[in-house]
Amino acid sequence: MFGITRRRVASFERRVDGLSSASGRGRIDLLWPGTFMAEHKSKGRDLGEATVQALEYVDALEAHERPRWVALSDFERVRLHEVATGEAQEFSLSELPQRVEHFAFLIGRQLRHQVPSDPVNVKAAQEMARLHDLLEKSGYQGHDLELLLVRMLFLLFGDDTGLWDESGLFYDVLADHTRSDGEDLGATLARLFQTLDTPRERRQAGLPAWLAAFPYVNGELFRERLDLAEFSPEMRQMLLDASALDWGAVSPAIFGSMFQAVMDPEERRNLGAHYTSEENILKALGPLFLDDLQARRKAARGDRRRLQAFLDYLPTLRFLDPACGSGNFLLVGYRELRWLELGALVELLALEGRSAGGQVLLDISYRLRVSVEQFYGIEYDEFPSQIARVALWLADHQMNVEASRLLGQNFVNLPLTQAAHIRHGDALEVDWAEHLSLAQDAPNLGALFVMGNPPFIGSYLMSPEQKRQMLALFAGNKEAGVLDYVAAWYLKSAQLLRHLDKTGPHLRAAASLVSTNSITQGEQVPPLWTELLENSENVITAAHQTFAWTNEAPGRAAVHCVIIQLEPAGRAPAQRRLFSYASPKGLPTEHAAQRISPYLIEGPEIIVRKQREPLVPGVPPLVYGNKPVDGGHLIFHSQAELDGFLAAEPGAAKFIKRMLDAQDFLRGQTRWCLWLVGATPAELQKLPRVMERVRKVKEAREGSKSPIIQRFAEIPSLFTQRPHVDTTYWSAPRKLDGQD
Structure with a gap:
């Protein structure tokens, strides 16, 4: 060697x-x-x-x-x-x-990586995020910073996975060809980027050997010229420490975690970005296509003709994540597809070898046909879209390394000539069929699968532009105003499935999306599921009932989710798959179902419609109770808190009312509130402690993300909803800890 x-x-x-x-x-x-x-x-x-x-x-x-x-x-x-x-x-x-x-x-070379070889994990992502924050704090910001971070990720990965002829080349550049104070690191990186973007035959004769050792990468990753970053000694050391880790063991989960760790928290909330763990991704991909492909693979064992048919089928599949973030769904899907292909190819070559007396000519580039070009994504934010594109390149190389190991022939896919189709844009404004090039590729398609984890933004938290998009997509649907933002992705998925069902009857098409469970409850069901099931002619073929969100990213979302799979009604399988959970954090149990309702229970697709008037004459209507939305400033949570307040301000006693909400009702708690309906300005001016609480309510409402709540800042002394009348009530607690 x-x-x-x-x-x-x-x-x-x-x-x-x-x-x-x-x-x-x-x-x-x-x-x-x-x-x-x-x-x-x-x-x-x-x-x-x-x-x-x-x-x-x-x-x-x-x-x-x-x-x-x-x-x-x-x-x-x-x-x-x-x-x-x-x-x-x-x-x-x-x-x-x-x-x-x-x-x-x-x-005669000294091994540089003398530290223990730890797999890259979420901690490593946090370290890269820390480097990002230091550069940003120094004034290196925006697009240049994000692209620089993506490039460094690619180089760290390349050092440990055989992308270059010699491992550790990037580490050598950092350790041997930059100053310890980091002053020349930015300029050195710029020279390296230019080298990686230049074919060997076009490089200058005087290029130093330590730069000339790097291959030509192409793929547009290093094409754009960036402003030089100024590195401190601490930043340089952080990059050296990152280089000492084993990036060859990187998991697809690292990219999502890294993306979420470096995103601005405010931006993360506005975009509704919640990185999905690999465990949850596989819950969606299994029923969508993986289980079927694994069954086909099993049925082909030992049969050359069926193995070849299976290998011919895999390249005809297309995958779309219309809210792809950093590409986790695409990454896991691509990796699983490559493993299936590789296992089938190894078996087929063994069968061919036996029939040919043990001699098989093997051209990996010809026999490995699953490609990242089968994977499509749309992402609103530029940085994660860059991460997704590069992550799929890295996943491609990972699988090529595995193929080289199993098939005995080295295969490095450089320069980069194939890439996933990741579009930086607003998925609700993009024509999905056009992005998929369906008009041109339809004859060659065997199946199309839509998958992903669209943004989680409640109907009351949407921006005016997001609200405009929703109303435009659900044009004519008078109840669409109550829908959460994720409903738009369900609608566009359903419309795409219907389009494919009408134009490509030979094509299998299905969509599986992760979302909050709110779209399967209460008033959101009629406006959404009428569109999905009746108007778009789809059915639910698989679903996970409510389960607790889990992921490895910092600041992870504390929500309860569902997974719902849609297919055109005319070609849906007779047997449906329903997964239930004994507890939100437990493991799923699968049940066979003939039909699955929009409420994710077995049964017909009946939708409970909104009824304004009681079905029985003379019965009063059931209405939503009084709603404070006050930041907690109009409420007293204990007897001691109330007693202390009244001791300091006894004149407020006439405005104190006992308050009862779902938690109070079910747990036997007692709380009180300031009920200032009818209070005159003169009365309030005599109550400085009451006015201080009112002022804090005003600030809380002004700081809300919801334009509707912001408007209630004009009346900070009152609850936002006040259907109260002085009479006897029948109380129905709505929810407790996220459970009905």
Whole structure:
């Protein structure tokens, strides 16, 4: 592997005397004097014990012959021991391609990554976010900062996964070719970016060897020229520390976590971005397409014709995430598709090899046909759209490394010629069919799957522009004003499915979206599900009932979600799949269902319509109760709090009322409130403590994200909703802790 002829430097079976054994002598399997010793033991032998024996050989040698490194193997595991430090690396033989850099001393290179090789995790994402924050604080902001971070992510990954001919090239640039104070780091990165964007044949003859060693990347990732970033010593060290981690073990989850960690919290709330964990992604992708593909793969085992048909089918699939964020749904989907392809191809090649007498000519670039170009995304924010594009390149390379390992032929997809179709734009303003190029590609499609986790923004928290979009999409639907923002993605998905059902009858099409459970409850059901089921002619073919949101990102969303899968009614499977949970944080139990209602229970697609008048004459209407929306400033949560307030301001006693909400009713609690209906300005001016609370209510409402709540800041002494009349009530608690 290192181009060294053994006979030139080392000998086999070197005799050594002066040992503690009965004979006092032994033989070293291989010795390169002053550099390296190798010992092989029987399968299953304890390599720690064998190391002790090998080190006795080392001590018995003349000083100038003693090796610096000792390697031992039992033909299943390899143990590499550094004599001077006593440190050892042990790994399986199958891991040798990933660990080969530990033997760099054979060609006179010192191993740079001396720290333990920890997999990249959420903590690493937080460290990159910290670097982002330091650069931003220094004045390096906006598009340039975001693109710089994405490029550094690509370089960190490339160092540990064989993207370059030599591992650790980026680390070498940082450690050996930048000053410790970081002053020249920005300029050095700019030179590196320019090199990565220049084909080898067009590079200047005088380019330093440490830059010329990098390949041509292309793919537009390094094409744009960025303003130079000014790095501090701390920033440079943070980047060096990040380089010491094992980015080859990166999970798709890291990209979503990194994206959420660096986004501005205010922007994150406005966009409704909530990164989805891999566990939740697979809950959606399983019924959508993975379970079917795994069944097809299983049915093809041992059959060359069916295996080839399966491999021919995979490239005909298309996938769209119309709110892709940093691309987690696309990443996991692509990875799973590549694993299915790789497993089928390995089996097919084995069958072909047997029929051809063991000889199979293999061209990986020809036989591996699943491509990132089958994956489409739309993302409102530029930074996550950049992350998604690069993340899919990295996932592509990860799978090429696996293919190289399993198929025995190295395959690095550089320069980048294929890319996922990630569009930076507003999904509600984009023509999805046009983005998918359905008019041109329809004859070649086998199936189209829409998937994702659209923004979670309540109807009362939408901006005026978002409200305008909703009303335009649901034109003519008089009840659409109550819908949450996510409903727009359901509608556009349903309309796309209907379009495909009418124009491509051979094509399977389905959509599976994660969302809050609010769209399956109460007043949102009629306006949304009338559109999805009746007007767009779809049915629910799979669904997860309410479960607790889980992810690994900092500041994770505390919400309860559902997953709903739609398909055209005319081609939906007869058997539907319904997943229920004994508790929101528990594991799902699957049930077979003939039909699934919009309320995610088994049964017909009946929609409970809004009824303004009681069905029985003379019965009073059921109305929403008094609603404070006061930031807690009109409410007294305990008897002690109330007593203290009245002791300081006894004149407020006439305005104190007992308050009862769902939690009070169900838990037997007692609270009170300031009920200032009918209070005159003159009365209030005599109550400074009351007025202080009123002032705080005004501030809380003015700071609300909801334009409607902001308007109530004009009447801060009153609850926002006051249907109260002095009579006897029948009370119906609406919710408690998110559960009906």
